[in-house]
Amino acid sequence: MTSIDDVARAAGVSIATVSRALRGLPNVSDATRSRVKTVADELGYVASAGASGLASGRTLTMGVVVPSVSRWFYQMALEGIDEELRRANYDMMLFNLAARKGDRERVFHRSILRKRTDALIALCLEFTPSEREQLLSLGHPTIVIGGPVKGIRHIGIDERATARAATQHLITLGHRRIAHVGGDDDEGLNRRVPLDRRRGFRDAMEAAGLAVRPEWLLSGRFSLAPSRAVVNEMLASAERPTAIVANSDEMAIGAIMAAHDSGLQVPGDLSVIGIDNHDLAESFGLTTMAQDPFEQGALGARILLDDLGGIVPPRRTSVTAPSHLIVRTSTAPPIH
Amino acid sequence: MTSIDDVARAAGVSIATVSRALRGLPNVSDATRSRVKTVADELGYVASAGASGLASGRTLTMGVVVPSVSRWFYQMALEGIDEELRRANYDMMLFNLAARKGDRERVFHRSILRKRTDALIALCLEFTPSEREQLLSLGHPTIVIGGPVKGIRHIGIDERATARAATQHLITLGHRRIAHVGGDDDEGLNRRVPLDRRRGFRDAMEAAGLAVRPEWLLSGRFSLAPSRAVVNEMLASAERPTAIVANSDEMAIGAIMAAHDSGLQVPGDLSVIGIDNHDLAESFGLTTMAQDPFEQGALGARILLDDLGGIVPPRRTSVTAPSHLIVRTSTAPPIH
DNA sequence: TTGAAAGCGTTACCAA
DNA sequence: TTGGTAACGCTTTCAA
Numbered sequence: 001m002t003s004i005d006d007v008a009r010a011a012g013v014s015i016a017t018v019s020r021a022l023r024g025l026p027n028v029s030d031a032t033r034s035r036v037k038t039v040a041d042e043l044g045y046v047a048s049a050g051a052s053g054l055a056s057g058r059t060l061t062m063g064v065v066v067p068s069v070s071r072w073f074y075q076m077a078l079e080g081i082d083e084e085l086r087r088a089n090y091d092m093m094l095f096n097l098a099a100r101k102g103d104r105e106r107v108f109h110r111s112i113l114r115k116r117t118d119a120l121i122a123l124c125l126e127f128t129p130s131e132r133e134q135l136l137s138l139g140h141p142t143i144v145i146g147g148p149v150k151g152i153r154h155i156g157i158d159e160r161a162t163a164r165a166a167t168q169h170l171i172t173l174g175h176r177r178i179a180h181v182g183g184d185d186d187e188g189l190n191r192r193v194p195l196d197r198r199r200g201f202r203d204a205m206e207a208a209g210l211a212v213r214p215e216w217l218l219s220g221r222f223s224l225a226p227s228r229a230v231v232n233e234m235l236a237s238a239e240r241p242t243a244i245v246a247n248s249d250e251m252a253i254g255a256i257m258a259a260h261d262s263g264l265q266v267p268g269d270l271s272v273i274g275i276d277n278h279d280l281a282e283s284f285g286l287t288t289m290a291q292d293p294f295e296q297g298a299l300g301a302r303i304l305l306d307d308l309g310g311i312v313p314p315r316r317t318s319v320t321a322p323s324h325l326i327v328r329t330s331t332a333p334p335i336h
Numbered sequence: 337m338t339s340i341d342d343v344a345r346a347a348g349v350s351i352a353t354v355s356r357a358l359r360g361l362p363n364v365s366d367a368t369r370s371r372v373k374t375v376a377d378e379l380g381y382v383a384s385a386g387a388s389g390l391a392s393g394r395t396l397t398m399g400v401v402v403p404s405v406s407r408w409f410y411q412m413a414l415e416g417i418d419e420e421l422r423r424a425n426y427d428m429m430l431f432n433l434a435a436r437k438g439d440r441e442r443v444f445h446r447s448i449l450r451k452r453t454d455a456l457i458a459l460c461l462e463f464t465p466s467e468r469e470q471l472l473s474l475g476h477p478t479i480v481i482g483g484p485v486k487g488i489r490h491i492g493i494d495e496r497a498t499a500r501a502a503t504q505h506l507i508t509l510g511h512r513r514i515a516h517v518g519g520d521d522d523e524g525l526n527r528r529v530p531l532d533r534r535r536g537f538r539d540a541m542e543a544a545g546l547a548v549r550p551e552w553l554l555s556g557r558f559s560l561a562p563s564r565a566v567v568n569e570m571l572a573s574a575e576r577p578t579a580i581v582a583n584s585d586e587m588a589i590g591a592i593m594a595a596h597d598s599g600l601q602v603p604g605d606l607s608v609i610g611i612d613n614h615d616l617a618e619s620f621g622l623t624t625m626a627q628d629p630f631e632q633g634a635l636g637a638r639i640l641l642d643d644l645g646g647i648v649p650p651r652r653t654s655v656t657a658p659s660h661l662i663v664r665t666s667t668a669p670p671i672h
Numbered sequence: 673t674t675g676a677a678a679g680c681g682t683t684a685c686c687a688a
Numbered sequence: 689t690t691g692g693t694a695a696c697g698c699t700t701t702c703a704a
Contacts (some may be wrong), residue, residue: 015697048451052699103422134380387680
């Protein structure tokens with residue numbers, strides 16, 4: 001509860017001097033500065049963020065909007081963002097949309113737009129035209145991580161090319177009968193990601209002259225259990241594929257477990273490749289197209305911080321993050 | 337950038353009236369209120385959180401301190417907290433300690449103590465005496481979720497009793513040679529949790545007159561891969577246990593995978609029980625002592641909000657959250 | 673190098 | 689039911 005003039009009084013200086021001394025601004029004598037610091041420490045004084053935000057116009061806070069906090073991608077991105085923010089002494093305000101379409105309006109209005117952040121970073125979600133307009137009218141730097149959103153710059157892998165490369169890996173191994181596990185993500189609200197990945201799958205299949213069978217286009221809802229279930233179902237039919245491309249590692253692991261359920265060997269009877277390089281991928285020997293959401297998050301934060309710094313002109317272009325193949329033991333040539 | 341007096345001017349009323357009208361306070365005529373609302377909407381006015389915080393003393397923000405965001409327990413608790421906060425129109429400021437001891441001091445001072453929150457909820461972490469003192473001197477409601485912290489009320493399961501019950505389950509099934517996978521959690525900074533759980537394991541063993549063998553006291557660092565590795569090692573020795581109690585489901589799953597690595601059947605050759613009821617537990621058929629961090633988080637938030645509401649006198653006592661046994665297919669009587 | 677004082681955008685109290 | 693006006697706790701400009 002001690003505020004700046006308590007310190008000023010105790011140190012025998014003006015509040016202006018206290019402010020300057022504590023923030024490390026120039027034009028304060030060493031003697032004064034150290035005295036002020038000592039006094040502030042003794043009194044346990046910490047400046048009120050709200051008040052300095054009001055006075056200076058900078059809140060030193062970044063807003064982060066997430067569709068949920070319980071998915072690997074978001075966690076990693078969050079950690080990356082956080083690391084960068086901490087380095088810049090920024091705090092993080094977390095807005096969790098938690099897949100509740102109904103609440104978005106409120107979250108947007110009551111929270112995001114309340115000028116309590118200097119910049120906004122959104123993970124993998126789409127905005128309605130009205131939301132986008134409001135955001136832009138707020139006038140502060142914004143970036144999206146994870147899925148392309150029209151009208152806002154973003155950072156993310158080339159979804160289509162990544163899925164194509166995954167499929168290509170299987171084709172190169174000699175597979176010709178390949179299934180795809182895709183499907184919408186209820187929580188991650190960006191529809192384009194799964195669509196683009198499926199498109200990449202199609203690209204590769206068609207380029208190789210392979211048939212895309214409708215009954216081998218599965219939906220695993222971006223989670224292990226549903227993926228396992230649909231793959232099990234597929235494996236029960238007379239004809240089955242020799243390989244599976246999954247839109248995410250969690251779904252790929254579900255596919256591996258389904259193979260075991262069905263008494264099949266991986267990669268002997270069935271090859272499986274995923275996308276992500278999830279924490280668990282290595283434990284399951286999963287071959288995957290790796291991406292690094294931690295780094296994507298960190299980069300996003302860094303770009304926003306640069307924009308705020310005002311030294312460099314803000315970059316308006318999106319960034320394509322890298323992805324690369326990691327071969328483990330879940331893929332091998334098919335046994336003819 | 338529109339602020340309250342823009343609205344006042346445009347609506348032809350005073351800023352005081354605008355403030356009242358928009359916040360739904362009484363003593364505003366219906367006509368005035370609706371006119372003000374319309375104007376505010378047209379102008380896209382949203383009150384500045386910082387300014388109202390300054391003036392009113394309430395920031396409508398809750399601080400949440402986490403050791404990391406990439407563990408199941410924290411995710412679930414965060415979602416629970418978030419749900420409750422949203423209901424009360426509160427925002428969440430996330431302070432990620434990210435296991436960096438070095439940074440804590442800065443995070444504490446520069447962020448947590450900056451009066452930008454009305455209350456504080458801490459997940460599973462310990463405080464140094466100095467930190468605790470600073471927190472208390474801040475004077476706002478605080479609660480800890482997940483691990484007992486002396487000097488601050490908390491919400492959490494009875495760690496010791498829960499581990500005891502897990503062990504007891506195996507003993508009841510007839511197991512006599514039981515190993516324990518515990519070990520510190522690098523990220524979750526509360527040392528008491530793993531200690532109390534191991535104590536519970538010991539309790540049950542001793543009560544049943546069973547030997548606790550030092551070479552069967554493993555450390556799995558609260559993660560799948562390390563657990564799998566140490567269990568594999570143990571299973572390679574001449575004498576091996578017939579069952580394992582793991583301090584967490586992630587470690588229990590590691591143990592199950594190790595069993596498979598070693599060519600053992602679960603539960604035929606080895607029974608495994610965990611603690612948590614992690615998202616993946618069901619997929620692995622893992623028997624476990626379930627707890628509900630979502631609910632613990634929600635309850636914590638609710639208690640703080642109640643405190644802030646000031647209607648009921650603040651509750652000073654800690655809350656013991658429930659845990660219960662879920663039997664799946666990873667445990668069975670030993671084969672003699 | 674230091675201090676005085678004018679904001680910053682609200683809320684809340686007291687008058688009208 | 690409304691309006692005027694001190695706070696709120698800082699930052700920042702301008703003078704000293």
